[in-house]
Amino acid sequence: MPSGSAARKPTAEPLVVLEEFLPYRLNVLAGLTSSALAQIYAERYGLSIPAWRVIVTLGQYEFRTARDMAPDGVMHKSTVSRAVSALEKRGLVTRRPNLDDRREEWLALTPEGRAIYEAVAPEALAVGERLLSVLTAQEQKTLSTLIDKLTQQARLLAPQDAEGEET
Amino acid sequence: MPSGSAARKPTAEPLVVLEEFLPYRLNVLAGLTSSALAQIYAERYGLSIPAWRVIVTLGQYEFRTARDMAPDGVMHKSTVSRAVSALEKRGLVTRRPNLDDRREEWLALTPEGRAIYEAVAPEALAVGERLLSVLTAQEQKTLSTLIDKLTQQARLLAPQDAEGEET
DNA sequence: CAAATCTAGTTGCTCGTGCAACGAATCTGG
DNA sequence: CCAGATTCGTTGCACGAGCAACTAGATTTG
Numbered sequence: 001m002p003s004g005s006a007a008r009k010p011t012a013e014p015l016v017v018l019e020e021f022l023p024y025r026l027n028v029l030a031g032l033t034s035s036a037l038a039q040i041y042a043e044r045y046g047l048s049i050p051a052w053r054v055i056v057t058l059g060q061y062e063f064r065t066a067r068d069m070a071p072d073g074v075m076h077k078s079t080v081s082r083a084v085s086a087l088e089k090r091g092l093v094t095r096r097p098n099l100d101d102r103r104e105e106w107l108a109l110t111p112e113g114r115a116i117y118e119a120v121a122p123e124a125l126a127v128g129e130r131l132l133s134v135l136t137a138q139e140q141k142t143l144s145t146l147i148d149k150l151t152q153q154a155r156l157l158a159p160q161d162a163e164g165e166e167t
Numbered sequence: 168m169p170s171g172s173a174a175r176k177p178t179a180e181p182l183v184v185l186e187e188f189l190p191y192r193l194n195v196l197a198g199l200t201s202s203a204l205a206q207i208y209a210e211r212y213g214l215s216i217p218a219w220r221v222i223v224t225l226g227q228y229e230f231r232t233a234r235d236m237a238p239d240g241v242m243h244k245s246t247v248s249r250a251v252s253a254l255e256k257r258g259l260v261t262r263r264p265n266l267d268d269r270r271e272e273w274l275a276l277t278p279e280g281r282a283i284y285e286a287v288a289p290e291a292l293a294v295g296e297r298l299l300s301v302l303t304a305q306e307q308k309t310l311s312t313l314i315d316k317l318t319q320q321a322r323l324l325a326p327q328d329a330e331g332e333e334t
Numbered sequence: 335c336a337a338a339t340c341t342a343g344t345t346g347c348t349c350g351t352g353c354a355a356c357g358a359a360t361c362t363g364g
Numbered sequence: 365c366c367a368g369a370t371t372c373g374t375t376g377c378a379c380g381a382g383c384a385a386c387t388a389g390a391t392t393t394g
Binding site: 022024133 | 184192193200223227284285289291292295300310314316318321324325
């Protein structure tokens with residue numbers, strides 16, 4: 001147990017107790033789940049988090065533009081751009097210019113890309129479910145609601161749209 | 168409205184729906200709250216996330232070693248090391264060798280460091296509370312429980328101890 | 335239809351941070 | 365009491381990602 005030395009005497013007035021601070025706890029949890037997931041898509045398939053998100057989105061929607069990948073400002077557009085380039089270079093994604101608006105391009109999975117998607121997705125899902133397995137069905141529904149409420153509120157408090165992390 | 172093009176037709180069998188995937192949602196939420204907080208301690212006080220954590224911990228415990236800053240593997244030790252160096256250079260933190268074990272050093276806030284702590288902490292707390300303000304007291308308790316359960320479980324699924332993000 | 339404005343996407347730069355290798359101090363076992 | 369293993373902390377390296385500036389194309393306005 002590494003926290004054997006943990007019981008150091010607290011200051012007179014600890015204004016913030018980190019371990020109870022919601023943003024901190026959310027980040028720790030998010031980081032841990034990211035690590036768990038990364039084991040799969042990173043170590044096993046060489047995918048970065050942005051790449052994983054691109055693949056999942058394309059697996060979900062068939063055709064999308066790069067901009068669609070960052071629906072609400074999650075992921076910077078440069079991040080998406082580089083992820084797509086990398087995936088294209090690996091032959092997992094194709095670009096096809098949109099003739100109606102030649103600024104953007106339609107992205108799609110190649111057969112190889114889809115193969116990876118079909119291999120990774122179930123494993124990722126399994127991790128998600130193993131995570132949730134410690135909650136009852138009712139708790140899972142509650143959690144979902146709470147996350148939505150908080151996310152909505154956080155969006156109001158965050159700068160404008162900024163952000164960009166993992167999973 | 169950027170999502171005007173959102174209703175792209177889904178694939179036959181979307182294996183994973185990203186917007187419903189717990190790890191993804193957790194990361195988005197954590198990222199947004201981080202951004203909200205960063206507005207304060209980064210833009211206003213020039214503190215990185217690790218630096219902020221160090222300051223809060225020292226504000227909480229008076230004396231700590233660098234290792235204590237990463238209780239469970241949150242934050243890499245190199246991250247802590249660099250954060251502490253930076254804080255020392257700014258005169259916010261002091262190091263004093265531990266004579267009982269000269270591998271480690273006792274860290275503490277300088278008066279300047281404490282002043283910053285006392286300025287930042289309430290603001291950060293306020294953000295946390297504004298976040299939570301959309302939840303009832305009961306919901307807040309529930310959330311806390313759920314986060315704990317999930318964190319515990321995530322720790323089992325994550326590699327060994329790996330991790331390292333924001334707040 | 336020209337000028338100004340806006341949007342999609344790319345790229346150079348920089349910085350934060352994880353990793354791995356290392357140095358120093360400590361602890362353990364023969 | 366010495367040799368190997370372990371732990372605290374630092375540092376070189378590389379890479380991922382945000383920012384800002386830019387190109388190219390589209391849209392608006394007068």
